[in-house]
Amino acid sequence: MREVFQQELQEVQERLVEIATLVEISIENATRAFNESNVSLAEAVIADDDKIDGAAVALDELAINILARQQPVARDLRIVVSALRISASLERMGDMAEHIAQLARYRFPDKVVPRSLRSTFADLGKYDVQIAKKLTELLRTEDMRLAEEIRNDDDQIDALHLSVFDKVLGETWKGAAVDTVDATLASRYHERFADHAVSIAKKVQYLATGDWVSAGL
Amino acid sequence: MREVFQQELQEVQERLVEIATLVEISIENATRAFNESNVSLAEAVIADDDKIDGAAVALDELAINILARQQPVARDLRIVVSALRISASLERMGDMAEHIAQLARYRFPDKVVPRSLRSTFADLGKYDVQIAKKLTELLRTEDMRLAEEIRNDDDQIDALHLSVFDKVLGETWKGAAVDTVDATLASRYHERFADHAVSIAKKVQYLATGDWVSAGL
Numbered sequence: 001m002r003e004v005f006q007q008e009l010q011e012v013q014e015r016l017v018e019i020a021t022l023v024e025i026s027i028e029n030a031t032r033a034f035n036e037s038n039v040s041l042a043e044a045v046i047a048d049d050d051k052i053d054g055a056a057v058a059l060d061e062l063a064i065n066i067l068a069r070q071q072p073v074a075r076d077l078r079i080v081v082s083a084l085r086i087s088a089s090l091e092r093m094g095d096m097a098e099h100i101a102q103l104a105r106y107r108f109p110d111k112v113v114p115r116s117l118r119s120t121f122a123d124l125g126k127y128d129v130q131i132a133k134k135l136t137e138l139l140r141t142e143d144m145r146l147a148e149e150i151r152n153d154d155d156q157i158d159a160l161h162l163s164v165f166d167k168v169l170g171e172t173w174k175g176a177a178v179d180t181v182d183a184t185l186a187s188r189y190h191e192r193f194a195d196h197a198v199s200i201a202k203k204v205q206y207l208a209t210g211d212w213v214s215a216g217l
Numbered sequence: 218m219r220e221v222f223q224q225e226l227q228e229v230q231e232r233l234v235e236i237a238t239l240v241e242i243s244i245e246n247a248t249r250a251f252n253e254s255n256v257s258l259a260e261a262v263i264a265d266d267d268k269i270d271g272a273a274v275a276l277d278e279l280a281i282n283i284l285a286r287q288q289p290v291a292r293d294l295r296i297v298v299s300a301l302r303i304s305a306s307l308e309r310m311g312d313m314a315e316h317i318a319q320l321a322r323y324r325f326p327d328k329v330v331p332r333s334l335r336s337t338f339a340d341l342g343k344y345d346v347q348i349a350k351k352l353t354e355l356l357r358t359e360d361m362r363l364a365e366e367i368r369n370d371d372d373q374i375d376a377l378h379l380s381v382f383d384k385v386l387g388e389t390w391k392g393a394a395v396d397t398v399d400a401t402l403a404s405r406y407h408e409r410f411a412d413h414a415v416s417i418a419k420k421v422q423y424l425a426t427g428d429w430v431s432a433g434l
Binding site: 064067068071073074077078081084085088165168169173175177178180181184185188 | 281284285288290291294295298301302305382385386390392394395397398401402405
């Protein structure tokens, strides 16, 4: 029984890594579509979100199935419950990538943000992609240094997010209202993407240390 | 054992109703603070968010505890897992109320949105409060008509949310960039608040019908 359970936990972990990999591809494509105004890439991201949603639902069914059959307790139970939560966060990360792609599609053939914000959004995209890659690795290897790195990368994202508002609200901002709306939403989506990654990283970290309650496990 | 379990499920339900009631109070106060530029009310909402977070963590601990001790299967298991998810959505609804209150506090003594948008935000606030009240009732009574009503109210919210963008991107918009940013974020927070309520309502509905997978249960 115990051995079967360990195999099933491994299956859960592999599925989480698969979903994280899909999210990683989505955010890479979404931020590229956004920054390069690539409408076909944007549409691919939007279409692929169904795959992420489907994979998350399938994982949830597996996790509930394990709870029903294996009746885990203590740490094992926390692992399965945390998998349900991590899958919900990954699903939301996919949604954020989709939202970024939708902005790229709406504004095509124009770029979403005016010239003065392009390097900031290039950096936001770069950090989101980096965070997504580290998250996949963290879920695969449980190397806790990656959890720390994700938190640090998120600090960079937060600073960039604030700098978008500084620019948009600054005296030199010449954007029309549509530019202001798009920059506001786009920046929020990039920031929320990273927030979900941090929340997953905390869950992985606390699963390792046993401090479940602080991690909402 | 079965009787104890039923008592514990009732306890879970009561706690969900309590958290929903806290969320209801927060969104009432947040939207009032926002529309009337009431900074002390805004600060109360911000301070109260810790209560919602604490209550959600406590409920999660109870649910995990029930999973460990009672080892429920089938529908009973789905109910406990759905409680974990509903608590996560309620916690996010509290965050949205807090974000609305934060905007009111930042802009005090000014109002957050210019005159031309005030009636739209009054309506957004009205529907969010209405949705929150119906959600508490739905969790208390499991009266499925309320779930339908919440979906319909959410359609109103979506239409109002789009009308904010129509105004902000229209030719008569005279707002500064700060007004555009605030209106964009505030509208998004109101809309997300309602989205979470719909997602909870769906879970309650599907728990009743048994179609778990569609509801992400």
